[in-house]
Structures are given as structure tokens and as C-alpha cells.
Amino acid sequence: MIPRDEYLNFLLRFKNQQLIKVISGIRRCGKSTLLELFREYLLNNGVDKEQIIFINFEDLEYEELQDYHKLYNYVKSKMIPDKMNYVFLDEIQHVKNFEKAVDSLFIKKNADIYITGSNAYFMSGELATLLSGRYVELKMLPLSFSEFCTGTPDSISVSEKYRLYIENSSFPYVLRYENDYRDVREYLLSLYNTILIKDIVERYKISDIMLLESVVRFVFDNIGNQLSVSKIANTIKSDGRNISTKTVDKYLQALVDSMMIYQANRYNIKGKQYLKTLEKYYVVDIGLRYALLGKRGYDVGHILENVIYLELIRRGYDVYIGQVGELEVDFVAMNDNGSEYFQVSASVRDEKTLERELKSLQKINDNYPKYILTLDDDPVCDYDGIKKINALDWLLKKYN
Template identity: 60%
Template sequence: MKLIPRPEYMNFLKRYQDHHLIKVISGVRRCGKSTIFYLYRQYLLHHGVMPEQIITINFEDLAYESLCEYHALYRYIIERMQADKMNYIFLDEIQHVKNFEKVVDSLFIKDNADVYITGSNAYFMSGDLATLLTGRYVELSMLPLSFHEFSQGLTASMSLSEQYNAYIRGSSFPYALQFQDDSPAVEEYLSGVYNTILVKDTLRRMRSSDTMMVESLMKFLAANIGSLISPNKIANSMTSAGRKIDNKTVEKYLQGLKDSLLIYQADRFDVRGKQLLKINAKYYLVDPAFRRLLINDTGRDTGHILENVVYLELLRRGGKVYVGQLPKGEIDFVVEKSGIREYYQVAESTLLPEVLERELKPLQSVPDQYPKYLLTLDEITPEADYDGIKKKNVLRWLLKADS
């Protein structure tokens, strides 16, 4: 199996090596957390670390089931630590260990323990974690493969547009690249990943058995990628379609789906008032291919699928990503990071003058001088500058060839 180099994630681990901080990697199941640990361990071995200095436990491996009791886990690790050397301790999918923080805390106070942990639940790895390990950890949020990473894993020679079509029709989960020439196999694999996340990380966490209702909600969200919606609107729409549900239940299920990292919520940001708005938000899938799996409709709404791809890429590049709200209109994405704001408008094509005018108008109405971008799939005049608004070919931008 070809392993995709993911330098941003590797550089995070290298940057904090031997620092007195717990390194946490969170991310949806099968996004590559265990693989990045493997690659990092290879890096350590090639830079003077001896095999006996590395302790690795994956709690999804039945061989380690007995270590899900925290006292047993602590004894196991202590018995294998080298007294006079730094020990690199990797605890994969640690959410399976009740009271895991007691083990991690005990290791944290030792000078010769460098601890790395992963988890697949956003609530567990962000909400609970902030309380359990306050001030003692750094967190890296992982996503499945970016378009750039996916392209590196392709074996067939393809044009840029063909690579993009393969990306949105296949899957961004790393292992799916093994089936790039076998669409049924990709679909079966993707279905397995989806069902595992839904059952183990969503329904079980919520203590809910209403699989049909949560599935209906996921299908609704998949069909409405990039649309402003509220729990009340979702409840009314689903009830009208024969799936009776109230807005409080919708809110509960939405939180469960966000916690399992199946979906992401982009809140609205008042560009003029410079504040977050509480009503209505947009939702995006962790893998755009889930849309095809859930509603089997890849031929339509390609603009919102592109929007989904861009949203995830902006998350990868860091910062908070919002939907920009204007008195008259909307900007697809407003990104805030390191005191800087960026504005992004996403469109399949702006070759028609009326479409170009429509897409530029929201950006033109923003009074500040922060960077503004128009991202399109246009191959004819892919780049332009409209009074400071930079038009870029979105595929080259995704490849970071034109960032």
C-alpha cells in the first residue's frame, strides 16, 4: 500500500518532539491518524531513536482489550519504559479507555515520556479534553486526504479536471485510493466507513437507537450542502416528507453528527457588524463522496460540491471559517486567522458577464482591504484581477500551485 506523505501533519509532530506537552491528533475514523503515527515512528527510528524506546498501543486492536482498564494500561507502559532514555508513547484511539486522563497525567509528569494520543470523537477530543488536560496538550485536527494529497496517490495519468472528478466521485479517505480503478469497491468501502462512524461514533455516543431518523437527517444535509438552514427548517422539511421530528431532536442529532466529525457547521459572520450570528448555518460533509453514497446524485449541484471541497481545504489551511453575511448578499467564506481576514467566493464558472458580476458584487461591497478571492473551475482566463479581487483557478489553488 502506497503511503501518502502528509508534510503538514508530520511537521506538527516533529515541531513538538520532546517538548513537555501531550500531542493530540483528532479526526474522523479512517482519516489516516494511525498512518501518520507510523510514518512518524519511522522518522524517529531513522533519527537515532531505538525500537525499545517506542511503545505503541492501538485500542481498536483486540490484542490490547485488557489494557482498556486504566490501571492495567499504566502498568503495561511503565514496565516497558527505558529508565535512562526518552520514551515515545503512542496511544491510538484512546477514547476506548475509561479514565484515560489518569494514565496520561501520570506519564506527563515524567521527564522521560513523550506522549502522543489520537481519538475519533470531536466532543471527546475537544470538549472533554480541554477540561481533562488543561494547558498540557497541543492538538492537531486531521481530515481525510486533500485534493493535493489525493492527486499524489493516483497511479493513472490524468488531466487536472479528470483528477478532480476522480476525487469527488471516489473518496478522500486514504485507503480508498487502493480501489481507484474499481468503483464498486470504493462504494463498498465508503459505505463501511460511514456505517461504522454512524453506529460507533454517533448513535452510541448519543445513546440513541433511532438509526432511521439520523440517516434521514444525514440525507437531508447531504442534499442541502451549502444551503443556509436551521434546526427548525430541517424539522419542518423532514416532517413534511413523512419523518416527524421536532427541532430539539434535530439539534441533538446535529450535535452528535458534528461530534463524530461526519459533518462540519459553518456559522454566519456579520461582515459589517463583525460578529457571529446565531440563526442559520451551512453544513458540509467530511468527505464530499458521502453525498453520492447518501443520495446517489453526483450529476447535480456540482457547485455546492465544489464549495464543500473548498471549505475543507480552508479548514486544513488553518483559522476559523465562516459564511459571510452582508446587508444584501452573502460571501461564501470568511476566514479569520492570526488577526487577518480573508474572503472567498466559489463558483464553477464566471465566463458569462452576468455571472461574473453576481459573484464579484458581494466581495466589492466589503469596505476593508483584506485579501479577496474568486475561485472557479474556469480554464479560459483562469486568473484575473478585478480591482484587488484575485480570480484563481480553484484546482491549481487546491494543489497549492497558486495559493
């Protein structure tokens, strides 16, 4: 198993605390494997096997426990008095009214509860209502580029690993196929269809699946471009399909809730205002995009931009599209320590391209770090405090 150290450290940080640990993320991003890694840690650090109660609700063996009364009684019967019991409830969205069982277990002082789920109902804002004030959430993504590299042979160059990362997939299971793209594509399309049907169509009661797929394909084909609901609706209408802006908005929210796409809103840097127009969308996995669209529209810059966006999310930032006057900054990344600014470009060896990428960053008057990330294999450069760094080095955390 590929180590997921940052995610594992999150669980260790909150271990034994009186909080429900919620692990959310798109299907097959590695949530169950993370729980396995955590169980291994517990067993290697003084916890007896009998103290660990693990239920995977996608396993037919536990189907009858999808009744929350039976689930509660089962877990209660397995708990060891006077010892901490570690309760893992994997893909708990299959249990109707799961929160009632979880709440009853939560009030027991010797229960440390961990739950995972992939369904839009489980991931959406409704979770805050169901478990209000009693949980911390770990939002998982598929493999980072650094994690992906640990699962590939050392003999492969970093640039070749990046090509495999974006063309095959960042979903962990794909590494088992050893770069057989036909098998990879079949797996990804199967995963895509499962998410589309189980997490979107069934949840939102969507009747026109082909129309939904038209929206998916349009968004996948326009990662990193400014989009609006009306633009998407008008484009689909021009192809002969009738769709309202209200329906597009509903479909986009469903895709965001399922974690298939991420919405990046705009932020006015000088005015320090959050804006509600001309947002951009990024897909959870570039390989999934290739599986659906093929290699048409192979835009190296926007693909790199998508990878950088997801990495910033992994590193715990809130990420926005920056606006400074009439100019745009690809990403404003915010956390408790302040902001960082990023421009992303496949290459800036052309002087005009470099000038364009520098221009918006130069108009920002604060002293927070500013970066240009490119695929150029050049030494780190400094342009009056703006650092130009190789993007793969940044992804591998070789630059601090």
C-alpha cells in the same frame, strides 16, 4: 504511504515538548498512518526502537490494556530510564478514564505522549476538561486534493483527478481500489455505518436510527445551503416522520462531534459580529455523500464549495459565511494574520454570474485579499484587486 507533510511537521514542531499531542479526526482519515510516518522519522533520526511504545486499542492483542491501571503499568514497565520514551496510544477512546493513565505518564520527564481518537466523547469539548492546559490538538481530515494527486498516476489529467477525488473519496484507503466504484461504495457505506453506530448512536443513546438517517440525508443533500433546525424538522415532518427541533439539534451536534459534518456559522463583516442563525453545513467527504445519496442533486458549485471549505480548515483558518449588508460572501477565512474572502463558483464566464460574485466582495472596504475560485480553465484575472483563480490551481497551491 502518502506523505502528510503538514500534519507531520506539526508533530515535529511539538516533539519532546511537555505537552500531550492529541490527534483527532473522523475514523479512517489517516491518524494511524501519520503515527507510522512519525515513528519512521524517529527511527531514522537517532531514536532506538526500544524507546518507542505503540499501542493500538483496536487490536485485540491490547484489549486487556483498556483498563487504565493496566495501561499505565504496562507503559511504565516498557519505558527506558534516562532516555526519552515516545508513547503512542492509538484510538484511546476505548480506554475508560484514559485521562488518568495519560496524566500519570505525562508527569514523567522522559515520556513524550501522542494520543489519537475518533469517538465523539474524545473529540468534543470534554477533552479540554479532561486534559486542561496540558495538550495541543492536531485536527486531521482525509486527504487534501494535493495529497490525493500524489497517490494517482501522473498520466491522469488534473481535472480527471478532481473528478475521482469527489466521486470516489478523499479517504486514503479508497486509493487501493484503483477506481472500482462498487468496492469504493461498499467501503464507504461500511465506514458510514460504523461512524453512525459506534460514534453517534451508542454515544448519544439514539433509539430511532432511521430518523437520525433522515437528518443525515437531508444535510448531505443540502451542503452549502442555509439551514435551520426548524427547516430540517419541518421538511422531515412533511415526509410523514414526527421529529422535534430539540431532536434535530441533538442529532446535528452528534454529527458535528463525530466529524462527519462541519458547521459554518455566519459573520457580519461590517459589524464584526458572529451570528447564530442560518448556518451552513459541509460533509467531511464528497465521496461519502455520493455513496449515500447517489448522483442526484449533482451541484458542481456546491460540491466545489464543500471542497474549498475543507481546504481552508486544513490550512488552519477559522471559516465563516460572510454577510455584508443583504449580500453573502461564501467564506471569510480568519487566522492570526487577518482575513481572506472567497467566492466560489463552478464558472463565472457568464457576465451576470461574474457580476454577482464580484458584487459582495466589492462592498468590503478593508484591504484583506479577496478571491473568486472557479473551475474555469482561464488565466488569473484581477478585478480592482479581486483575483479570479482556477480552483484546482489554488488547491494544488500553484498560486500564492
